[in-house]
Amino acid sequence: MRTTVVSNAFAYVGFSVLTRFLVGYLRRLGADADFGDLPLEISVDLVTGVVLAPVTADALQRALATLLANVRLHAGASSVVVHGDADQAQGMWGNNRTGRRPRLRHRDHPARLRTACTGGTGPGSAGSQRARALGARRRHDYHPAWTNGVPL
Amino acid sequence: MTTEPVDPDPTEALRVRVAAVDDDTIMRDGLPVLLPQIEVVASFADADALLAASPEAEVVLLDLKLAGTGQVPILQGPPAVHAVVAAGYRVLVYTNERRRAVLVNCLAAGACGVVHKAEPLSALSDAVTRVAKDQIIITQALTGLAELAERRGRLTALTPRERQVLSGRARGESFRSIGERLFITDRTAEGYMKGVTGKFAAFLRDHSPADLEHYLGLEPADLTDWQPPRPRP
Numbered sequence: 001m002r003t004t005v006v007s008n009a010f011a012y013v014g015f016s017v018l019t020r021f022l023v024g025y026l027r028r029l030g031a032d033a034d035f036g037d038l039p040l041e042i043s044v045d046l047v048t049g050v051v052l053a054p055v056t057a058d059a060l061q062r063a064l065a066t067l068l069a070n071v072r073l074h075a076g077a078s079s080v081v082v083h084g085d086a087d088q089a090q091g092m093w094g095n096n097r098t099g100r101r102p103r104l105r106h107r108d109h110p111a112r113l114r115t116a117c118t119g120g121t122g123p124g125s126a127g128s129q130r131a132r133a134l135g136a137r138r139r140h141d142y143h144p145a146w147t148n149g150v151p152l
Numbered sequence: 153m154t155t156e157p158v159d160p161d162p163t164e165a166l167r168v169r170v171a172a173v174d175d176d177t178i179m180r181d182g183l184p185v186l187l188p189q190i191e192v193v194a195s196f197a198d199a200d201a202l203l204a205a206s207p208e209a210e211v212v213l214l215d216l217k218l219a220g221t222g223q224v225p226i227l228q229g230p231p232a233v234h235a236v237v238a239a240g241y242r243v244l245v246y247t248n249e250r251r252r253a254v255l256v257n258c259l260a261a262g263a264c265g266v267v268h269k270a271e272p273l274s275a276l277s278d279a280v281t282r283v284a285k286d287q288i289i290i291t292q293a294l295t296g297l298a299e300l301a302e303r304r305g306r307l308t309a310l311t312p313r314e315r316q317v318l319s320g321r322a323r324g325e326s327f328r329s330i331g332e333r334l335f336i337t338d339r340t341a342e343g344y345m346k347g348v349t350g351k352f353a354a355f356l357r358d359h360s361p362a363d364l365e366h367y368l369g370l371e372p373a374d375l376t377d378w379q380p381p382r383p384r385p
Contacts, residue, residue, distance in 0.1 A: 043322060045296060083296070
C-alpha cells in the first residue's frame, strides 16, 4: 500500500491537494502492483471534489484495500467495480450555469465508496465479517465516517 | 460491458451477418471459428478495404487501432468509425482501448457500441446480436460517465426509473439485483437501461467535443483533437 506516502502528502499539503491525491489513488488502483491482477473498473468521478480529513482518507484507503483483498480471495469475479459517490441530500453540485465546471458545494458531506463484483461467487464469509466489522453492508458499501467516528 | 450476457436465440443469431476489420490475422481468421453463431461474411485488415468491398453486413466489428504499413496514414480510430457509419453500417467497436475520451469519441462518431477484447466471447456474441437490433452497448466506464452526465443535469430526458437503473448499473449491480430492489423484473430493468444508453449516445452525438469535455470532466483536448466533419448547411 502507498498510504504512507499519500498520507504524508495529505499532512503537508493540505485539504485541496488531499482530495486530488485521494481520487488519484483510487484511479491508480488498477495499475497498482497491489491490485493490478484484479479486473477493476474505477468510477470515482462523483467524488472528485470531496474533501476528507487525512485520518479519514487513510482509514478509507485501508478499508478499501481490505475489501479488495477479500474480493481477490473469495469472489472469483470477472469484473470489480469501485464506485464513489457523494450524498446529494447534503448538497452535491454547485451552480453550473456560471460557465465553470460544476464543483462540490460543501466539504463536509458524506462520501461513499462501493465495490461490486460480477461473474464470481460474491464475497466469502470472512470478507463479509470483515465488512461488517468496518460498518459496511452486504454490497460492500463503505462509509468512512462509520469506521473511525470522524465525520466528513 | 454493462449488459448481462444472455444466450441469444440461435436461429435469430444466425441471421446476423458481421464484417470484421482488424489488423490481427488471428482475429480475422479466428472469428468465424470462435463465433459460430454469427455469420462472418468478410474480414479486412483496414477500414478502407471494407469500404471498397462494401460487403452485405448488418454489423461491422471494428478494431480501433490498425497498424498498417507505417508508410501511408491509414483510416483508423474515431475517423474510421465515422467513415464506416457514413457508409450505412452499424459499428461495434471491438478494442483494447480503455481511455474514456477515445470511447466517447467513438460513440459521438456514431458507433453503436463498445466491447473490450478482454470480455468473454459470449459477451461479444451478445453485443453483436443486440447491435443488430439497433441497441446501444456501452462499457462499465462509459456507464459511469453516463451517471456523471445525469448527475450534472445533462440527461434531462431520463425518467425516474431510468435514473434508478443507471445508478445501479454504474455501481456494477446486476439487472437481477436491481429488479429485486425496485420490485421489477430483470427484463424490465434491462429495458430501462436500453433507454438510458440510447439517450446517452444521442447526448454524445448531439454535443460538440468541447461541450462534452466540459460536461464530462474530461481533460481539455482529449476530444477536440478530432472532430467529426459536420455537414455544411
